[in-house]
Amino acid sequence: MDDIQIGIIMGSQSDWPTMREAADILDTLGVAHEVRIVSAHRTPERLWEYGATAVDRGLKVIIAGAGGAAHLPGMMASKTRLPVIGVPVQTKALSGVDSLYSILQMPRGYPVATMAIGAGGAANAGLLAAEILALSDPRLAARLDDWRASLSASIPETPQDD
Ligand SMILES: Nc1c(C(=O)O)ncn1[C@@H]1O[C@H](COP(=O)(O)O)[C@@H](O)[C@H]1O
Secondary structure (H helix, E strand, O other), X not given: OOOOOEEEEEOOHHHHHHXXXXXXXXXXXXOOEEEEEOOOOOOHHHHHXXXXXXXXXXXXXXXXXXXXXXXXXXXXXXXXXXOEEEEEEOOOOOOOHHHXXXXXXXXXXXXXXXXOOOHHHHHHHHHHXXXXXXXXXXXXXXXXXXXXXXXHHOOOOOOOOO
């Protein structure tokens, strides 16, 4: 794998079962990435440092997952001009709708590309990050094309009995 260009961050250890879906798809596509716990609420200095150094460290895309009052993706978008892809983590109390709205409703000027709630959203975050890198990486683009073709090929034309 090449230099690390994608950072996956999450608000808590408890987000990892969801966010590892993003890491898994990047592993499958051969895209180097790092994974960190960073919380706007609990580790604000860590968030500030991560955002302030992200460009100089060579990151190209940040995937940020958080649940509930999910300020992490938006605060990271405030701190770096790198594209931030937000993943709303499912919550017990409000099923992740709280996370979704927290991440989605950014003020004009600081966008967060917001995925679906939960594991599917995390996997799509990994894919979207890879698609962004593939714009300037033909070999990754070819791997993505292959991955998409094999997904299509795995879908039967008719429903099967169990
Ligand atoms: N939303 C945030 C932020 C943040 O946005 O900075 N930091 C932690 N959290 C979220 O709190 C939830 C519960 O965390 P715990 O399980 O650690 O209590 C997690 O989903 C995390 O993303």
